Amino acid sequence: MKYENTGFSLFQTSDFALQASELTRLGKETILIVEDEKALVKVLRYNLENSGYKVAAAHDGAEGLLLFQKAKPDLAILDVMLPKLDGFELCKIIRQKHKTPILFLTAKKDEVDRVLGLELGADDYLTKPFSVRELLARVKAVLRRFSAEIRSPAAYSFGNLKIDLERYEVRVGAKTAALSSKEFEFLKFLAQAEGKAVSRDVLLEKIWGHDRSMEIDTRTADQYIARLRNKLQDESGRLITVKNIGYRLKTD
Numbered sequence: 648m649k650y651e652n653t654g655f656s657l658f659q660t661s662d663f664a665l666q667a668s669e670l671t672r673l674g675k676e677t678i679l680i681v682e683d684e685k686a687l688v689k690v691l692r693y694n695l696e697n698s699g700y701k702v703a704a705a706h707d708g709a710e711g712l713l714l715f716q717k718a719k720p721d722l723a724i725l726d727v728m729l730p731k732l733d734g735f736e737l738c739k740i741i742r743q744k745h746k747t748p749i750l751f752l753t754a755k756k757d758e759v760d761r762v763l764g765l766e767l768g769a770d771d772y773l774t775k776p777f778s779v780r781e782l783l784a785r786v787k788a789v790l791r792r793f794s795a796e797i798r799s800p801a802a803y804s805f806g807n808l809k810i811d812l813e814r815y816e817v818r819v820g821a822k823t824a825a826l827s828s829k830e831f832e833f834l835k836f837l838a839q840a841e842g843k844a845v846s847r848d849v850l851l852e853k854i855w856g857h858d859r860s861m862e863i864d865t866r867t868a869d870q871y872i873a874r875l876r877n878k879l880q881d882e883s884g885r886l887i888t889v890k891n892i893g894y895r896l897k898t899d
């Protein structure tokens with residue numbers, strides 16, 4: 648029963664990314680370990696399972712590849728030096744078809760450069776020896792980052808308004824709206840709230856964060872909205888003032 652209560656409180660958190668990752672965690676994410684040191688596999692398996700993950704383990708690269716295809720893990724932990732197929736080769740094969748996050752275990756300093764190289768597209772690495780606590784923290788961080796990425800779409804479209812997060816571009820119909828970077832962030836944050844009202848304070852905190860200077864107050868939010876309305880032209884009516892609270896973006 649205790650666990651169920653924890654589950655309910657997670658539903659109430661306001662941090663979308665955290666919520667998503669914690670919820671999938673409750674659904675048990677699968678982690679694939681490909682490592683030929685059996686004693687290390689044992690320790691990792693024990694600790695990962697204790698942290699609520701499902702674990703699949705292989706002791707060489709070829710077996711690792713088969714298991715990857717079968718288990719469809721949410722994250723793969725690959726040792727670099729492996730019998731049959733090394734971690735680099737395995738990573739390249741996985742990357743041809745999958746975006747699954749990959750965390751490398753390296754034994755030598757000179758492997759780090761390759762691990763970090765763009766050709767492999769690894770998400771993180773740990774140099775042996777490492778502490779289990781460090782590994783668990785990295786696993787959690789990589790999974791959280793990944794679930795936040797797949798949850799946020801590359802573009803939003805509302806009527807004639809299109810917000811392209813990859814190209815950093817806002818269009819109204821065929822015309823590009825010339826937004827400053829802060830105006831863009833403002834609009835993006837409202838779009839990500841999916842129609843819900845966002846308070847001025849939250850908007851300012853999200854956009855200026857720790858850079859918030861003394862001059863920025865709630866009126867700043869109003870000024871940004873006024874400028875955005877101006878620039879969004881035909882679609883300006885989507886920016887709705889919610890009395891005594893803040894703003895929302897009309898999504899329907």
Ligand code: CA
Nearest residue numbers: 683726728729
């Ligand atoms: Ca090894």
